[in-house]
Amino acid sequence: SQKIEQNSEALNIQEGKTATLTCNYTNYSPAYLQWYRQDPGRGPVFLLLIRENEKEKRKERLKVTFDTTLKQSLFHITASQPADSATYLCALEPDSWGKLQFGAGTQVVVTP
Amino acid sequence: NAGVTQTPKFQVLKTGQSMTLQCAQDMNHEYMSWYRQDPGMGLRLIHYSVGAGITDQGEVPNGYNVSRSTTEDFPLRLLSAAPSQTSVYFCASSTDRNNEQFFGPGTRLTVL
Numbered sequence A: 001s002q003k004i005e006q007n008s009e010a011l012n013i014q015e016g017k018t019a020t021l022t023c024n025y026t027n028y029s030p031a032y033l034q035w036y037r038q039d040p041g042r043g044p045v046f047l048l049l050i051r052e053n054e055k056e057k058r059k060e061r062l063k064v065t066f067d068t069t070l071k072q073s074l075f076h077i078t079a080s081q082p083a084d085s086a087t088y089l090c091a092l093e094p095d096s097w098g099k100l101q102f103g104a105g106t107q108v109v110v111t112p
Numbered sequence B: 001n002a003g004v005t006q007t008p009k010f011q012v013l014k015t016g017q018s019m020t021l022q023c024a025q026d027m028n029h030e031y032m033s034w035y036r037q038d039p040g041m042g043l044r045l046i047h048y049s050v051g052a053g054i055t056d057q058g059e060v061p062n063g064y065n066v067s068r069s070t071t072e073d074f075p076l077r078l079l080s081a082a083p084s085q086t087s088v089y090f091c092a093s094s095t096d097r098n099n100e101q102f103f104g105p106g107t108r109l110t111v112l
Helices: none
Strands: A003-006 A011-014 A019-026 A032-038 A045-051 A056-059 A062-067 A072-077 A086-092 A106-111 B004-007 B010-013 B019-025 B031-038 B042-051 B054-057 B064-066 B076-078 B087-094 B107-111
Touching: A003 A086, A011 A019, A019 A086, A019 A106, A032 A062, A032 A072, A045 A056, A045 A062, A072 A086, A086 B042, B004 B087, B010 B019, B019 B031, B019 B087, B042 B064
Parallel strands: A011 A106, B010 B107
Antiparallel strands: A003 A019, A019 A072, A032 A045, A032 A086, A056 A062, A062 A072, A086 A106, B004 B019, B019 B076, B031 B042, B031 B087, B042 B054, B064 B076, B087 B107
């Protein structure tokens, strides 16, 4: 079955540095991959979508890459700020039937 | 726009009780879905709908029923609550399955 793996350990990073999160998947070739942010006690909020024919996508201080050969997506937060502290989830559709599947998420903690 | 709304925010049930979690959206989205989120397991898809009158099962549908009589509403029914259904439930909507999902604030359910 499709498996999505994200680092389960929290990423502790100093303000101003770049945070890099990984999302690895197996057993399928998704047409796109999404990234979400989730704050404690709240629902996830969409950040970025990258398609299989796009190598990289940027939005303000966020950058996502998508390597379909490695079956991996990297999510970068540049010039990180304490307000970036949250859990970040990746999601993809393992087949064509509309069942979006999420990874467990990686917590990011940015300290001043 | 209120976006995606969910009621109630919190609920405690006894084993065997039934209840309905409400979800509504005012964005005229065709695609709606229900997820449950458990610690360390990420979001898991319960049921989804691609439009009024059309529903399908997700990854963990057992013990849950849904219906979609209108575009706006997508209620989730627990027929006979079990402690294993203790979780946080999120409803989401989007224009279609390939686009960003808009999540509601969640319902925290405890089954004793």
